[in-house]
Amino acid sequence: MSDEQTFLDTLQARNEARGDEPTWIAARRQAGAARFEAVGFPHKRVEAWKYTDVRAIARGEFRLADSADFSPATAAALTLPIEALRLTFVDGVFSRALSDLNTLPSGVTIEPLSHALEANHEAVGGALGRLAGVDFSPFTALNTAFAEEGAVIRLAPGTVVETPIIIQFLSRANEAPVMSHPRVLIEAGGRSEATVIEHHAGESGATNFTNLVSEVMLDRSAILSYYKLQEAPVGDLHIASLHVEQGRDSRFTSFNLNLGGALVRNDIIDDLNAEGAETQYNGLFFVRDRQHVDNHTLVNHNAPRTYSNENYKGILDGRARGVFNGKVMVKRDSQQIEAYQNNANLLLSDRAEIDTKPELEIYADDVKCSHGATTGQLDEDAIYALRTRGIDNQMARGLLTLAFAGEVMDQVTLDVIAERVELAVAGKLPERFNLTGLVETASALGEK
Numbered sequence: 001m002s003d004e005q006t007f008l009d010t011l012q013a014r015n016e017a018r019g020d021e022p023t024w025i026a027a028r029r030q031a032g033a034a035r036f037e038a039v040g041f042p043h044k045r046v047e048a049w050k051y052t053d054v055r056a057i058a059r060g061e062f063r064l065a066d067s068a069d070f071s072p073a074t075a076a077a078l079t080l081p082i083e084a085l086r087l088t089f090v091d092g093v094f095s096r097a098l099s100d101l102n103t104l105p106s107g108v109t110i111e112p113l114s115h116a117l118e119a120n121h122e123a124v125g126g127a128l129g130r131l132a133g134v135d136f137s138p139f140t141a142l143n144t145a146f147a148e149e150g151a152v153i154r155l156a157p158g159t160v161v162e163t164p165i166i167i168q169f170l171s172r173a174n175e176a177p178v179m180s181h182p183r184v185l186i187e188a189g190g191r192s193e194a195t196v197i198e199h200h201a202g203e204s205g206a207t208n209f210t211n212l213v214s215e216v217m218l219d220r221s222a223i224l225s226y227y228k229l230q231e232a233p234v235g236d237l238h239i240a241s242l243h244v245e246q247g248r249d250s251r252f253t254s255f256n257l258n259l260g261g262a263l264v265r266n267d268i269i270d271d272l273n274a275e276g277a278e279t280q281y282n283g284l285f286f287v288r289d290r291q292h293v294d295n296h297t298l299v300n301h302n303a304p305r306t307y308s309n310e311n312y313k314g315i316l317d318g319r320a321r322g323v324f325n326g327k328v329m330v331k332r333d334s335q336q337i338e339a340y341q342n343n344a345n346l347l348l349s350d351r352a353e354i355d356t357k358p359e360l361e362i363y364a365d366d367v368k369c370s371h372g373a374t375t376g377q378l379d380e381d382a383i384y385a386l387r388t389r390g391i392d393n394q395m396a397r398g399l400l401t402l403a404f405a406g407e408v409m410d411q412v413t414l415d416v417i418a419e420r421v422e423l424a425v426a427g428k429l430p431e432r433f434n435l436t437g438l439v440e441t442a443s444a445l446g447e448k
Contacts, residue, residue: 003058007036008033010063011029011145015029022117025117025125028128029144029145029147030145032141032143032145032147035135035138039141041138051321052263056237056262057263060177060179060209062179062208062209063177065172065174065180067093068090068093069090070090070098070172080166080168082416084164084166085163086099086101086168087101087167087168088168089149089180091174091178091180092149092178092179094149105159107158110151110153111152112149113147113182127215128147128183128185128215129144130215131216131217131243131244131245132213137267140241142181143211143213145181147182147183147213148181149180149183150182150184151183151186153184153186154187155222158189158192159194160193164196164414165195166197167197168199169199169212171200171206171232172206173203173206173207173233174208179211180208180211181212182210182211182213184213186214186216188217188223189219190220193223196226196227197228198227199229200230200231200232200261206232206233206235207235207237207262208236208237209236210236210239211240212239213240216243216244219247220247220250223250224250224252225253227257227414228240229257230257234262234291236261236262238263242254244269245273246272246273249277250276253279254270254282255283256282256285257283257421258284264285264293264294266293267296267298268296268298269298270299270308271302272308273302274303274306275303277303280308280309281309281311281326283313285314286424287321288316288317288318289318289320290319290320291320291321293322295323296325297325297327301337304333304364305337306337308328308338309341310342312408313346313405314343314345314346314356315346315401316345316347316352316353318351319349319353320349320352320353321354322353323354323356324345324355324356324357325357325359327360328371330362330367331364335365337367337368339367339368341371342358342373343373345373345374345376346375357373359371378397383397398427399426402422405425
């Protein structure tokens with residue numbers, strides 16, 4: 001039996017158990033399954049996957065979860081301690097008990113995808129899959145075939161949401177590994193504004209597979225900050241693609257922060273379709289041991305006078321491996337655009353590895369574009385200088401590592417997320433130290 005057939009058999013069993021569905025979603029499932037069966041899992045001879053081996057997924061025996069049972073105490077420990085509108089999924093299954101949607105502001109709709117599909121919402125049918133078609137990747141096709149749960153968020157024109165919206169994905173340490181294929185759909189009306197947090201966490205010992213597809217549509221002058229905090233258990237397998245479409249004068253800011261998972265692949269694709277559209281990509285990945293994280297990004301400047309700025313930092317220890325492939329495409333006649341891209345990497349071990357490939361493809365002549373990539377190690381002189389100030393070796397290294405990440409972390413406006421990342425990167429710091437001052441000192445010493 002082929003690797004693909006195992007997944008297709010699970011899909012067939014699910015479809016039989018599911019029963020009748022609206023025609024439009026059944027047809028899309030069939031299209032996703034047919035595409036996945038035709039192309040199969042990607043292999044390393046495929047250029048976009050040459051550095052990432054997905055055999056751990058292809059050869060895995062994953063079942064589908066049928067409940068959202070989760071220890072309330074464990075969930076509380078994993079949940080970000082912040083006031084928020086919250087949708088929670090456990091192994092891909094919606095948990096009403098762990099969600100908080102009791103006081104939705106006027107103009108805001110937040111609901112599980114399953115509820116929208118049950119109601120056969122025509123708006124969902126018209127938007128779902130418009131940006132992320134089955135041809136994008138085998139995993140997107142697989143997600144389309146299985147998709148039955150996820151989040152649907154709609155902001156009416158002019159709506160400003162002060163409270164963050166959290167989409168929380170929790171992973172259990174099951175007796176047998178499970179898979180989930182959540183779908184996220186966000187539609188931001190004109191002049192609306194919100195912050196969305198996609199948070200992945202779970203129980204130690206979990207070895208599950210998450211295959212997530214997100215579609216974000218920003219109308220004219222909409223503003224959206226999108227945080228992804230991926231701190232899944234180190235045994236989890238995680239594939240995700242985020243597809244964004246921006247209208248005139250819209251603003252999209254992405255924070256892609258990856259700390260967990262055994263195998264992680266993120267694709268982010270943003271289409272700037274009208275003048276004045278701006279996007280900012282802020283990325284940080286911190287991986288250790290044998291963790292593998294692959295970030296592929298693409299910004300399409302499809303209209304003149306659009307702007308993009310991308311800054312990704314990678315920190316790798318042990319035998320970890322990182323991949324960064326960032327591409328900026330400037331379409332013909334997209335004049336007077338600005339596009340900047342940078343990837344910097346810090347290797348904390350001689351056995352860690354990074355493959356980086358920043359790209360620019362330009363078909364217009366009146367543009368401002370730049371890209372670059374660097375890789376280095378900690379400055380031993382800076383470590384020594386910090387140790388002379390009474391800081392032990394481990395903390396000195398942690399501070400310098402945190403200083404390296406500072407350019408990205410300075411853009412993070414949510415303290416609860418910044419603290420999670422700082423703890424993972426630098427460890428627990430004694431209260432007697434002034435963290436800000438020490439990081440500034442470490443940065444200055446590291447530049448000498």
